[in-house]
Amino acid sequence: MIPELGYFALILALGMALIQAIFPLLGIWRDKMSWIVLAKPVALGQFLFLVLSFFCLIYAFVTDDFSVAYVAQNSNTQLPLLYKVAAVWGAHEGSVLLWVTILGFWTALVAVFSKKIPLQMHARVLAVLGFISSGFLLFLITTSSPFRRLLLNTPAQGIDLNPLLQDPGLASHPPMLYMGYVGFSVAFAFAIAALLTNKVDAAWARWMRPWTIAAWCFLTLGITLGSWWAYRVLGWGGWWFWDPVENASFLPWLAGTALIHSLLVTEKRGSFKSWTLLLAICVFSLSLVGTFLVRSGVLVSVHAFANDPARGKFLLLFLAVVIGCGLLLYALRAPFIKGGSYFSLLSRETFLLANNVLLIVAMTTILLGTLYPLIIDALGLGNISVGPPYFNAVFVPLMIPLLFLMGVGPLCYWREMNLKVLLMRLLYPAIIAVFLSLLLLLMTTDKIPVMVFIGLALACWVILVTVKSMLLKGWPLSFNHIGMALAHIGIAVCVIGITMTSYYKLERDVRMQPGDITTVGAYDFKFMGLTNLQGPNYTGLIADFQVTHKDQFVTLLHAQKRLYTAQQIPDTRAAIDAGIFRDLYVALGDPLNNNAWAVRIYYKPFVRWIWWGGLLMVLGGICALKNSISKRYIN
């Protein structure tokens, strides 16, 4: 009964979404007030039904209702409760439901926080959101209902959730990522509404900015969590693989970062209007393309999801309608948007423009690399893979000028800047950055790789200049400025982490018997022995490793090898001793002869800084958000 209720709630939600998409626009056209004001209650109603449907699916999982096909495929009676709930979005159908529910959530937020927005604008925004929601609900109901029943032969036991996904990192990673992806739909809706009315001004940018920043925060958090999850669970000790699905989340992040900066110019100076509009459309388009790439199976990826060409075709058609209409509208209306105010070549506007150009070029090269195998295939030239060598070669050189400019921009005035004053402001940070990074490197190693020096110097440069910009501004600082500072320092911290861990990591793949000692860097790893492990839905082995540093005991690491009983899938859980300056990472490989095991031992310096940097960026976003929300929506 409950699953049917969930399905019915989905259909009702679709009805409401259709009303929300059509009536407000008709109302504006025909001048019928009662149709225009319909948008808000219908948006809230739609969200209510989506939540109901979502809880119905959670209920089916928690009560082990294996007559529901989706539950039978992704759950098991022995699965811990937390993962039963997380399994709701562990495969295709449920993650589409999560997608739509989150869209409903954002729509409801837009519906509620609307005090200062003109009624017509508000109705248009909600109508666009309603249209997107209708498309996805139709997709969910027709091709991928999670409530489909196996009535005739209900299995007694479910197949279980993919073991890789049984991890707290995964439980939180997709919802955060989707909050980000879907959150950009609000920015998209604002852009379309502005194009429909041809009213693009500072007020419009002010309404749109908090939504964009909020979505960006969630996306940043989602990517950070995903990277952390991959590091711990995939057992390779890597934190970024340039996998198509990872790229799909990184593309909207790059474009979204560009959008935040471009919106700032539109808000403060009234420039870059049509560029901001185009970016807003692009960011959401990339989110949709990302969803399509993951869901359709056109690209091979480590992110295993069941794929179906019919689903792919539906998504692509919908994508073409949404993005095509958006870009067509842009092509028709953007030429009428009047340009902004004057700015000289040496001004903050110029630096923000350069930032946008670099970010978009980086985004395009990654998009190209991700789609290149597909294009080659579509042209009938074969089926190939583009891997990290390409992405590292194109991405890193673009980040160097970006980081450099990130230092200059905040110290520059809007509109016009005196070159001499600017150079004087930059002189000391530049000198200190170079010397500090050289000093740090000389203290630790005798030879200095060029890339490490560049990475460290740029990170120091960004931090120093950001601190200087705070000093110049003087107390009390606005939340906006603190937000910018935190986010920029976050990038610098992340760069330090990436540079150090890429160049100074040590990796040993060794054969070890109990009692053997392997030395990695300054640490000795002693294989103490194996004990048996009994988990709720798996059995396995624990290998104990004693780590010593110059005969001083450091830690005891317990690397696990699990066998998930329901699907008989083996899974490696690495043991990690986390530290500020280094991680020690031990993963148990396969058994070899004579009681010996293949063991992977990694020494990863500064790896945590990558995720701390991500968290700092999120914190910065929240600071900026606090200011703009209280100014624009509450008071």
Add this chain to the structure above:
Amino acid sequence: MDVINDRREAGPSALTSGKPVDNGKLFCSLLRTCNMYTNKSRLQFLAPLVIFIVLAVFLWRGLSLDPRQLPSPLINKPVPTFKLITLEDAQQNFSNKNLLGHVSLVNVWATWCITCQVEHPILMDIAHASPIPIYAIDYKDDRATALKWLQSHGNPYKMVGFDGDGKVSINWGVYGTPETFVVDKKGIIRYKLIGVLTPEVWQHEILPLIDKL
């Protein structure tokens, strides 16, 4: 951009105000929009749409396509002169000499290549079922990772040359991994496949070819 001129010709624009539009006015504004695009400077605003349409066409074809083979300019030419260290042992070499005197397959792969992982079990089957030796070029890879990967997943190759910087692969005309070459007794490339070597391709294209050689 002469926005002002257009406005003057068309009078007060329905497009620029937020007011309700009637059908006559809408038609007028559409006509005017068409005129507008004869003006070159405004074509730039169409560019994003055009790019997206091209992309969408590729995505659409991507939904229904299978790997295909591609004629290579190297076919019926001798294997380019090369010398690589082997993956297992940096003292040993894998070079043209190894390919002389027997028909062989040369497979270009890498551990970072996800498509290659799909291909791997098929290569394992071929290695078990067929006497034809499979050689490999490990393309732009990490040595330790590759060794470890082959140890844990099985090694179908008779010999693996390690091409860390990818220079040898460039001479072979490698587009991207995986690629497979058929080399005859005299060291001449007779066939090249870009993409996954499927059991069908093996049965219907490569085996008949090898029988003839």
